[in-house]
Amino acid sequence: MMRADNIAIRTSGLTRYFGHKAALRGLTLDIPRGQVTALVGHNGAGKTTLIRMLLGLLPPTRGRSELLGHDSQSLTPEVRTRVGYLAEGHFLWGWMRVRDTARLQRETFPRWDQPLFDAMLKFFGVTPDARVRQISRGQRAGVSLAMTLATDPELLILDDPSMGLDPVARRALVEGLLAFARRDDRTILICTHLLDDVERLADRIAIISNGQLLVDAGLAEFRERVGGWTIDADFGAQQAAQIPGLVDSRQLRERTHLVVADPDQETVAAIQRISGTARREELTLKDAVLAYLRPSAMVGSISAALENVR
């Protein structure tokens, strides 16, 4: 286990039902301080439900979660000022002038950083006198980010911040987040579908599917621990059962692509038995993540349990 004070977010057995449907099932996850963790999954996989429970906006059906060492369901105003949250869609009042959007924040957050706010507006090309409804979507995302970062949070949680942004605004957002992450000991949890941005930003990746945590590992470690093979032989349920850690198989004409978690000698031998001409291939991050998210995926899950021993 990691030491408790090195952990920004901790959940144990976190579960939430809406009626009979489980949005999140028994999620146990530690997110270390000072790192960027990307949370990846389908729409409706339970990411937003998770974030709402972390922030104490929604009670869990079972289990518990902690932010910065405090129970999510009873966060004091003081703890809340140390957490920045960027909601999906960047909500801002259209009639306000940009400079005035900061006023409320300034009153609520004791460590409000006006020079940083001004610098970020400049970075996103926003004039403080403009009305929110007049600026572009990318610029609105910039204003939202500036409003959040200028509160000087220890922990920043972002729900799909790049949604609907053009490539230029997306890049500016990534640069803004990296600059924030470089400051000492800042923690970021970001939900996103953009895996290229994940590669630039993240130290860690967590993959959630159908309300369950499938992967929780360092980004480099995840890629090393997921292996790809191409085989020329017939491949069906009988063969699949022989390969330990099989995540997904995909038939393409005469070939089959296999994705396997934590392949060891036994796995390699099993694959060789099915096809003597099996070839190992390097996977892109997208290939590896998609293998976990495909409906046919089996669960060769990867967790950080081993790594936390360090």
Place this chain on the structure above:
Amino acid sequence: MFEIQVTPGGNRPIYRQIIDQVRNSVATLELSVGDSLPSVRQLAEELVLNHNTVAKAYAELVREGVLESRHGRGVFVAKRRQVFSSGERKRRMDQALDVFLSEILTLGYSPEQIEEAVAKRLAKMTANQNKAEVE
């Protein structure tokens, strides 16, 4: 000027792309012993990357003896020295050969053609290295 470029979305993780390019530039003498590299922070900003990704690449290159880190002064191309055991050296050579040969063979070259091309290229590279050592 020595410049690193990275592409997300490829089948090589970004920190590996950095390692490959530095190693390659040192091997082809585009970078020579004592040349300085950008700091972790500079390179991370330049390439729009998490600085831990750059730090991981540099750490690996230092471990391999390609780069050396001089405290407070930055990162430099190291004098070549042997950091691997003979078994590990052999393993790394075999691994590199496997990748290289399987790629070349799929292009349809004959063994003779490959040998000739390798010898020619090797002579050119080592000539450069000898020159650099005399200087």
